[in-house]
Amino acid sequence: MPDITSLPSHPPEADSGPDAIPCHPLGVKPSGNALLAATHSLRDAIGAFQRLPDDLILLSLEVLDGASLLQIGQTCKAFYAFTRAEELWKALFVRSPRESFTWRGTWRSTYLNLPASKVPMIDCSQLFSDALYRPFNCAHVALEPYVTKIPARNQITRLPDMSLDEFHTNWTDRPFILTEPVKAWPVYKNWTVGTLLARHGQTQFRAEAVDWTLRTYGDYMADNADESPLYLFDRAFVSKMGLSVGPPKDTPDAAYWPPPCFAEDLFSVLGEDRPDRQWLIIGPERSGSKFHKDPNATSAWNAVLRGPKYWIMFPPSGKQPPPPGVFVSEDQSEVTSPLSIAEWLLGFHAEARRTPGCVEGICGEGEILHVPSGWWHLVVNLEPSIAITQNFIPRAHLTSALDFLTNKPDQISGFRKDVEDPAQRFVSRMRESYPDLLDQAQEELQKKAEGKKRKWEDIVHGKPDDPNEQSAEGGFSFGFGDDGSDVEVP
Structure with missing residues (x-):
């Protein structure tokens, strides 16, 4: 695979029209599109990583530093797309903030201090991934x-x-x-x-x-x-x-x-x-x-x-x-x-x-x-x-x-x-x-606490329909020991 910095800096062609869903800058598509794809998937080139779901691949990449992400991104188009995920670079930037920098439109470009003309846009249109497409799609949802x-x-x-x-x-x-x-x-x-x-x-x-x-x-x-x-x-x-x-x-x-x-x-x-x-x-x-x-x-x-x-x-x-x-x-x-x-x-x-x-x-x-x-x-x-x-x-x-x-x-x-x-x-x-306001509020708190206590007692002991009758069943209780005594839960 050629050096990524030598590749052309332009996105794949996007659909036109006022209601068209914008195209991902690398051409990544939702996973469901793979069902109708006539060609192979770029994911076939990631070796043993094919066994992992995309979310887990991104989670694994979170432990790497910027240099390692760049190296892995040069191995194949699929990993280039994975290592372009903005949340990876945002986390790196936040962990090592700089006093002086220039915002360059994306977290990756800002972290690497890359002007737009130096950012390659590789055609990854044969990569089908909800984990990569979803953040881009959500960023363009009409409110x-x-x-x-x-x-x-x-x-x-x-x-x-x-x-x-x-x-x-x-x-x-x-x-x-x-x-x-x-x-x-x-x-x-x-x-x-x-x-x-x-x-x-x-x-x-x-x-x-x-x-x-x-x-x-x-x-x-x-x-x-x-x-x-x-x-x-x-x-x-x-x-x-x-x-x-x-x-x-x-x-x-x-x-x-x-x-x-x-x-x-x-x-x-x-x-x-x-x-x-x-x-x-x-x-x-x-x-x-x-x-x-x-x-x-x-x-x-x-x-x-x-x-x-x-x-x-x-x-x-x-x-x-x-x-x-x-x-x-x-x-x-x-x-x-x-x-x-x-x-x-x-x-x-x-x-x-x-x-x-x-x-x-x-x-x-x-x-x-x-x-x-x-x-x-x-x-x-x-x-x-x-x-x-x-x-x-x-x-x-x-x-x-x-x-x-x-x-x-x-x-x-x-x-x-x-x-x-x-x-x-x-x-x-x-x-x-405000002593009067405080007294009133504390009285309300006390009533609230007593109400909770009564409600708990009703649950523990059972509340009979007739207040003059005692429940034959006695509600429920927790018994401990052999003496048949009931110990109430506080």
Whole structure:
């Protein structure tokens, strides 16, 4: 086989037409196409590796360094295609980040510092592999069919504005979109990708597992073909950008401020010890967040400054399973959503749209969406997007937050390492600032605990239809020893 750097740098011919499925740059096809293929498969040349499924071959390649991937890629066309998988090179890049580099359109080209003219495009059109074709196909799935024609019953409520009293009375447990408050923010009027690049192009921001300058991330936004594009999600943007945040009457040079209905945040009693709460979010089309709940049982608002976002949400429920395609451990400490957003749309969106409780909507530029505590949500950017989000605890969800902080200490997140026992610290500060609210929430927690205990006792001992009768069977119990005594499970 000739040296790969000497081969022509052009993709195979692609089908034309507005609705044509784009051709993989190497010509790789889905596995099913092999059934009608008249010629051999390139996979025949990989020797003993033919015994392994494609996913396992890719998994095996993950242990190699860049030089080894290049060497294996020169052995045959099939391995060239396997070693071009972008996730392999992305993992290498993330494991060994560089302070200075040029984004070159793909993770492989960036890691190897190869300009486009030096990247050969070998014809691998006789390779049939779902594992290689699927990421490319998902990166080109049209979003429009999934975010339009939302059933009326699923529509997220849209309102111009809302007072704090209205929020507390009717809306703390319901998603909604406000169309007016954000339009008064200076950042809404002044921020675009271009203006941010001009002012903060050399500032480093967190984008998932890497810290890049905004200029580099802008290059990535403009030219990438990732199935799940890298998402800039920075918690320190206020200090990095020198912003003032707060109500205009108290902060004359404020860049933005929460709408009045979201102004109360009981986590504020912690002052500088509070967990992370505000993030700048920037991402290209198709970037977004897979299904999750917000941390520490908080609620959140998400304000869109540029580029609309599609949201699909489900209410918390102990009786219903999580959203289709999402798997949760028994204690809900681990959430597994193994599919990319595009894969989930392809495989589960139709089922999700029919699921009771599902709500959907598009939050456009200058609009802000409320995410109630405990709600599942998936978000995808329909265009290049800039947004600001903030988590908060309204009084209606103080009980949930106390329950989470007290009973799930291993799942608490966002606090500095030097903040010891955040649950007790929060209770102590609430006792100082809002004793009545704290007493009410703790009383609700006590009732909840007693209700669980009664329910367990009903299960263990059996609950007779007539409260005046004792069950002859006595429910069920666990017996130990030979004395016939029953020992209750605590």
